[in-house]
Amino acid sequence: MKDGWVMVIGLEVHCELKTATKLFCGCPNLFGDEPNTNICPVCLGLPGSLPVLNERAVEMAMAIGTALNCEIRPSTFHRKNYFYPDQAKDYQISQYDEPLNANGYLVLPDGFRVGIERAHMEEDTGKTSHAGTSGRIHGADYSLVDYNRSGVPLVEIVSGPDMRTGEQARAYVTELRAILVATGASDGKMEEGSMRVDANVSVRRSEDEPFGTRCEIKNLNSVRSLGRAIEYEAERQIALIESGESVVQQTRHWDEDAGRTSALRSKEEAYDYRYFLEPDLVPLVPDAEWIDRVASSLDPMPAARRAALVDLFATDGGVSDAQQDLVTTVVDLSLDPLVIAAASAGVAPSLALARTANEAAKSAEAAGRLDPASFVALLALEESGALTATQAKTVLAELLEAGGGDPAAIAKARGFEAMSTDSLAAAVSEAIDAHPDEWSRFCQGDEKDEKKLTGFFTGLVMKATKGQADGKAVAAELQRRRG
Amino acid sequence: MSTPERLSRDDVAHVAALARLELTEEELERYTGQLAQVLEHAKDVSSLDLSGVAPTAHAMAVVNVLRPDEVRPTLDRAEVLAEAPEVESDRFRVPRILGEAP
């Protein structure tokens, strides 16, 4: 960020809910089906059809509101009128001045608090594709519409203008995504469009000045493009102001390949949506009992789950920065139950965390389905020295691929038998006898030499035992003999 | 649109543009008169003393009308698309769109 300037960022996140059916009709809510197969008179906007609200969608929206510390309030639905072929009714049903959730907040991992102005329900639109050379609207001869997505339930989460850096915006979206996944309401897939982010960006010279004129950026398909787009846009606005021009309030499109934003439309051409109360729907008024029931059915949120993992290390003096990153990865992938199960069974938390974040995470979906008991059994074998680290990783990969199994049986089938102390000692003797000069240097060596020579001897023993020896055991044996 | 004392011709032109209606000068004139009459009629309600009446969102005193999240039969695609003016690749084919979605 350029010196002497402050940027102000607010984010609007649209999240598709993982219900079985659409918001106002019983059509399946499925991504990737054959076009126009999940449609009915309601989501096609045929005359005489009537919307009926999906109870599960409401509960998911309430769960999101609860997780974001919102007040859950009596709410109503409005019609937002505009002509565009992505919705067949010529209006979208949305919540306007009385949203279901309002006045909440989200705490970033570093403790920074971002206000949540509202999290309201609305229906998604259909999908348009543009025929012609570019695949974009401009220059297309005509467009094609698939209404499978039309009427899919959405929650739109509007933050306060509270963020000040692209990094904070990225952290907000990352944490919000983790929370949405934890509520069970969303799969959080930005690439598939089930979570979509628009950013409002403005700049000013100091925190004491009033807000500058803002622009809204659309088409942000990843956390990475969000950060890039915000930083580009702030610089564009600063350059305008410094050259004596002013920022025009407008909607801008982020072009990932070109790395810049371009104007879609300015405020003068802004739509006049003529909101009015949807006469076909009655108010949604959750009572305290319903709100409590949804709240008590919520699983712990990511922040609490990260804290639980960090707690495992309390007696070892806490986690290192590197381990903190592993904790974040494990919770993001919802693999924390594996670590907790292993630690409760007495496995060292550092080993449980490392194997989960570094190995299990490589096939996170399979790891999510893995029986924690077989994971724990494997780590116990590694910890006891029955398997080397390399062998344990191989067995884990096989467990994940097979969707479970007995780690001891897999190890046996692969011939991963622990070397007896005797055969390890014999291999070490052989290596020492073959290299007396190196051995005497090891015995008198300074610290640097010793490290190098430990590696040298371990390598020899590994080669002689075809990788069956445990590196740590070899190092210990060398130390023992030096006395 | 604000609530002017009396509906103007410009108001009607604005509403017509939002509704994508192309009106002739003569039609604009006629609809301005007709629409103004409708609004005048609705204004009669303003003469009632409603100071003690809470605003309502709906004519019926009913809330929370919900349905279970259960899949219902969908329409047959071939049947639906047969009614569309134009179809291509199992999608509705629509004329060129002149701007991005709102």
Ligand SMILES: [Zn+2]
């Ligand atoms: Zn439908």
